[in-house]
Amino acid sequence: MTARTPLLSDIIELSVIDDKILQIKYIQFHPKVNILTYSYQLNKSLFKDVMEKLSLMGHNRDSLLKDLKLIGELIYKLFFFDSDGHRISIMDSLFSGNHNLSLFFNGEIEHIPFELAYNGRDFISLKRQITRHVPTNDLSEKDSSDGPIESLLVIGDPCANSTNSYNESINLFNSLKSTCQPAIKRLEYLSKELNCLEFQDILERYDLIHYAGHGEYHPESGGTLLIGKNTTFKASDLLSISNPPRLIFLNACLIAKTATGGRESLIHKLLKLGVTNIIASDWLILDEDFSSFLNVIYHSIFSGMTVGQSFLDAKRKSFTSGSHQWVYFSLYGSPTTVLY
Secondary structure (H helix, E strand, C coil): CCCCCCCCCEEEEEEEECCCEEEEEEEECCCCCEEEEEEEECCHHHHHHHHHHHHHCCCCHHHHHHHHHHHHHHHHHHHHECCCCCECHHHHHHHCCCCCEEEEEECHHHHCCHHHCECCCCEHHHCCCEEECCCCCCCCCCCCCCCCCCEEEEEECCCCCCHHHHHHHHHHHHHHHHHHCCCCCEEEEECCCCCHHHHHHHHHHCCEEEEECEEEEECCCEEEEEEECCEEECHHHCCCCCCCCCEEEEECCCCCCCCCCCCCCHHHHHHHCCCCEEEEECCCCCCCCCHHHHHHHHHHHCCCCEHHHHHHHHHHHHHHCCCCHHHCEEEEECCCCECC
């Protein structure tokens, strides 16, 4: 594990060894430093059951929250109990912490949303800030307070085939105009088909990018963005970023999925090239307007809160309002970043 994590973060590293052993390394910093390692037989039947249920989740809006609790209980059983069915008691302390929890993954276990583990009372992702990380050879971490953002772009429905994505982007842009101007020097909106060079240029020129549109999964390349009706943007289209964005929010299906048999994905590439934070999804998202959920996140960010706390607050408010929109997204990167 070579990526530097924010100070005061507990760390969970999840690995599948030889396609059969699940290893959990728990580095606990509170109330004292403690390093624990658990290795036991991976319950492949349970793993398969979770993956199958995740692939179906989101198709039925009415039953989504009910289905989510059932999936959350399976995830809890997969990670918080050993192969003999004995509870790993120290793992339950993860539900009671109030500081950051950093997740690292090795192998296809990455596609299990550890953040949605449900112990019959609580979802762990509603109890504390959780951030996913990817291994990288770059040991440096960006200063989380290196000044406010100066440029922001909202991209809405570039394929021109989702009324909800378009409405979301327009509503968000208008909300940001009233919240951010004139503090942000460049606040812009874009809704048109793009080519890969244009999208690469966008990644070079904006501190914060919000994308509302479609994503696809291809086994050979992982999650890809549909930036035009016949154009996708994938990891191999991205060579370098001289001025990486501080935050990218990708409201697009499957964009966080990695390629079959490897670690490659657009999310991993963006993080390795220096993007500080990404919010994205690993599975299908219902086609709907996420304006209310997004407004909570961005209002908190532009009130001076960290990205991690803003994301957590939005999920909690979404849950208490009876909405399911909080379940889709994970935060990757440095949760202590302050953008405003």
